[in-house]
Amino acid sequence: MSAAASDQTGRIARSAGAVGIAVFCSRILGLIREQVLANLFGAGTAMDAFVVAFRIPNLLRDLFAEGALSAAFVTVFTDYDERWGRARTWRLANVVLAVLTLLVGAIALVGIFASDKLVxxxxxxxxxVPGKTGLTVIMTQIMFPFLPMISLAAVVMGILNAKGKFFVPAMASTFFNLGSIVSGVALAMILPRYGVPAIIGMAVGTLLGGGLQLAVQTPLLFRVGYRFQWVIDWRDEGLRRILRLMTPAIIGLSxxxxxxxxxxxxxxSCAEGSVAWLNYAFRLLQFPIGVFGVAISIAAMPVVSRYASQQDHEGLKQAFTSSLVMTLLITIPASVGLAVLAEPIIALIFQHGRFSAADTGQTAAALCFYAIGLFAYSGVKVVVPVFYALNDTRYPVIGSFLAVGANFLLIILTLSTLQHRAIALATSFSMILNFVFLSSVLYRKVQGYPLKYVGWCLVKVCLASAIMGLSIHWANAFLQPLAGAGLVGRLFALLCIITFGLVVYGFLLRFSKIPEFQELIKLLQGLGGQRATRP
Known part of the structure; x- marks a missing residue:
């Protein structure tokens, strides 16, 4: 690897590290939020209703905020910043924010009135189930204004990322979780006194958390030079470019x-609690996706966009390859660890209050199947922005619809046998298909990237992960008596097992000569050194 490529790998790793730390904090609080929900409401009617109610505006958030809009906006904003100067760049930001406020606000308003039909x-x-639909409708109406708040927060995050600011935007979701936990729990304790279901408090808390996620980014936004102006210009070329990029992307994300x-x-249609079991399992899967896959994607996107803007395809390929290898280095062992330790992890985090041992078993079964596709989930988040940077969103659209077909077919074939587990398995399989398709198309589109290098890295990582998996399986069996010694015993046993697994995996890859692994080690050593030198 050349010196320039090594420097680029290090830059992406450092940016991803900053994002990863922030997202780690967010995911920890996210897990605490899920713990609170599991403890207060278990996996029954109230929790099923909350999951579906939150999922409806969340579907639109993925379309208009953290998916299509975010990637398209960063691509165009970065290009403006490189080529057109400060005034036009900030004007573009104001146009996008104003138009987004009007459009997404109108969508949220329609959604509030159409909540019953949507549910x-x-x-x-x-x-x-008596009252279940009505409860879901009420919470959907409460949480729909979350959509415009989170959409504006995504644009602000894109501006800050393009300006090289990663930590605060990534920390913003931490404040969402913090706000939703504190306000949600407080309201959940107060509202039943007035005859209102406690779960409604968590819905209101979610809305307040969304507002906090936007508010916490605004001071830094002004510090990087942004000044708000209400500008609506439907003919703005930058806005039109974003919409052109977004349109096929929205189709793909749809x-x-x-x-x-x-x-x-x-x-x-499965057993009572199935929606909640799948939700809890997927929340755990989102932890490594967010900390690693999303962090690397966010760090790499401005780099890839600048190379595309400069027509430097070699630099673009190097940035993509480094990002992909870093993703595989982290997500493959993480998927093995989640599959092997699914039950003890879920028991430790969720098995309290109204969340039973039976709920733990059902959630763990779903998590094992979700874990199969972890590397593909994160890999797609790295691959898709490259297509955006190259102004080609056709193939992500095609890949997404291939995934839909595969998902639907596999659920139909396995639902009667596997029940809710069939949904997790189908989700993983469809995402793997999407990742393989997009990676293959990109290889042809950029006239090849170092596939042999990626392949050898994959072999080394898979071998090390398999040995690590066997090691932690043995360690889990060995420390099983501690797991029965209450919460402290379970926590101590799990920490010992995870530490042992990391040591085994790190030792096996120490001599692998994978530059991305060395950069990750340097990053960890640098973080440790910074802590050591702090007064």
């Missing part, structure tokens, strides 16, 4: 949301 469409079997709709539809 009955997404979860028709909820009507079989396929992903169709998958979510299909999964929710089938899950609502």
């Amino acid at each position: 009955r469409l997404m979860a028709p079997d909820f009507a079989l 396929a992903t949301q169709i998958n979510v709709f299909i999964n929710t539809f089938f899950a609502s």
